[in-house]
Amino acid sequence: xxxxxxxxxxxxxxxxxxxxxxxxxxxxxxxxxxxxxxxxxxxxxxxxxxxxxxxxxxxxxxxxxxxxxxxxxxxxxxxxxxxxxxxxxxxxxxxxxxxxxxxxxxxxxxxxxxxxxxxxxxxxxxxxxxxxxxxxxxxxxxxxxxxxxxxxxxxxxxxxxxxxxxxxxxxxxxxxxxxxxxxxxxxxxxxxxxxxxxxxxxxxxxxxxxxxxxxxxxxxxxxxxxxxxxxxxxxxxxxxxxxxxxxxxxxxxxxxxxxxxxxxxxxxxxxxxxxxxxxxxxxxxxxxxxxxxxxxxxxxxxxxxxxxxxxxxxxxxxxxxxxxxxxxxxxxxxxxxxxxxxxxxxxxxxxxxx
DNA sequence: ATCATTTGACCTCG
DNA sequence: CGAGGTCAAATGAT
Numbered sequence: 489x490x491x492x493x494x495x496x497x498x499x500x501x502x503x504x505x506x507x508x509x510x511x512x513x514x515x516x517x518x519x520x521x522x523x524x525x526x527x528x529x530x531x532x533x534x535x536x537x538x539x540x541x542x543x544x545x546x547x548x549x550x551x552x553x554x555x556x557x558x559x560x561x562x563x564x565x566x567x568x569x570x571x572x573x574x575x576x577x578x579x580x581x582x583x584x585x586x587x588x589x590x591x592x593x594x595x596x597x598x599x600x601x602x603x604x605x606x607x608x609x610x611x612x613x614x615x616x617x618x619x620x621x622x623x624x625x626x627x628x629x630x631x632x633x634x635x636x637x638x639x640x641x642x643x644x645x646x647x648x649x650x651x652x653x654x655x656x657x658x659x660x661x662x663x664x665x666x667x668x669x670x671x672x673x674x675x676x677x678x679x680x681x682x683x684x685x686x687x688x689x690x691x692x693x694x695x696x697x698x699x700x701x702x703x704x705x706x707x708x709x710x711x712x713x714x715x716x717x718x719x720x721x722x723x724x725x726x727x728x729x730x731x732x733x734x735x736x737x738x739x740x741x742x743x744x745x746x747x748x749x750x751x752x753x754x755x756x757x758x759x760x761x762x763x764x765x766x767x768x769x770x771x772x773x774x775x776x777x778x779x780x781x782x783x784x785x786x787x788x789x790x791x792x793x794x795x796x797x798x799x800x801x802x803x804x805x806x807x808x809x810x811x812x813x814x815x816x817x818x819x820x821x822x823x824x825x826x827x828x829x830x831x832x833x834x835x836x837x838x839x840x841x842x
Numbered sequence: 843a844t845c846a847t848t849t850g851a852c853c854t855c856g
Numbered sequence: 857c858g859a860g861g862t863c864a865a866a867t868g869a870t
Contacts, residue, residue, distance in 0.1 A: 681845095681846070681847085682846075682847060682848080683847090683861095683862070683863075683864095684848090684849085684861070684862060684863080685847090685848070685849075686849095686859090686860070686861075686862095688859085688860075689858090689859065689860090695860085695861095697861070697862075699862095713861090
């Protein structure tokens with residue numbers, strides 16, 4: 489119960505943060521601004537109702553009744569969700585379509601991905617509106633940039649290396665997790681096997697060497713090096729070499745995935761998100777996007793490794809990591825908000841830059 | 843038992 | 857020759 493409540497609270501906080509984040513974009517779109525505020529109010533009202541109901545019926549009862557049914561009904565009672573849904577109601581035609589709690593128990597992987605996507609969609613809000621730029625201020629990001637997985641037009645600025653085969657080389661800067669396993673750079677859609685680590689002259693941190701796990705199976709030549717920056721310990725410089733020819737992002741899912749599944753040992757299984765939250769968030773995010781004329785590739789997904797990502801993949805990935813951080817850590821530790829907000833703050837300055 | 847990671851040794855290139 | 861990159865045995869995790 490606490491987990492669910494905390495998830496809801498975190499969700500509301502993120503919505504608020506995103507609203508703040510996008511205030512410049514919404515300045516001349518008051519109706520969307522109003523809707524955004526309503527959404528935040530909606531989430532926190534759900535929290536309030538839930539907390540109050542604990543007092544009335546007791547925690548035990550709430551556990552059973554709880555998130556699948558209880559919160560949803562509280563939500564429906566307190567706010568007419570259908571009214572707020574607006575055009576988004578096309579996504580959920582009836583609130584009764586919301587799956588019950590039991591259906592969430594064995595939540596399939598794609599639903600878990602969907603949950604991360606929900607957070608992501610909101611966080612992408614500003615990014616998608618066309619204000620580009622590498623989220624970490626990297627050298628080649630932004631609209632018109634490359635995805636980290638597309639080296640077809642690799643930068644040649646890094647040609648002073650020692651090795652001959654430096655043609656397919658792309659250097660990206662990515663945010664390091666500030667808690668949890670912060671030794672590992674954020675996932676980029678492919679599975680990598682670490683095959684070496686070396687102290688590098690003039691660097692405070694060792695460099696790690698990775699090959700694509702498909703190297704043997706499919707002769708995939710892709711490699712990457714990860715180097716934590718001396719002056720920016722929470723930034724990795726990731727050097728990709730050679731294109732993937734395996735085109736298999738992490739697992740063998742046939743359908744394109746928005747988020748590749750987590751690599752082993754880095755991400756614990758995701759606990760279920762409150763059903764009501766799932767549902768409301770789903771139509772809400774889409775609703776807002778539609779209002780803005782922005783329809784993220786959420787339904788189709790973003791296929792890792794696809795070219796033509798216009799530099800959004802990196803941002804996408806990092807936001808996904810934030811979402812991950814929220815759902816994986818928010819359940820437990822109090823500083824979960826730190827990473828989310830500090831991450832957002834870190835990126836904030838980048839928005840609006842040209 | 844299997845798979846992933848670590849780490850020291852070895853190789854390659856400038 | 858030395859730094860960067862890779863290999864592969866040892867070790868750890870599941």
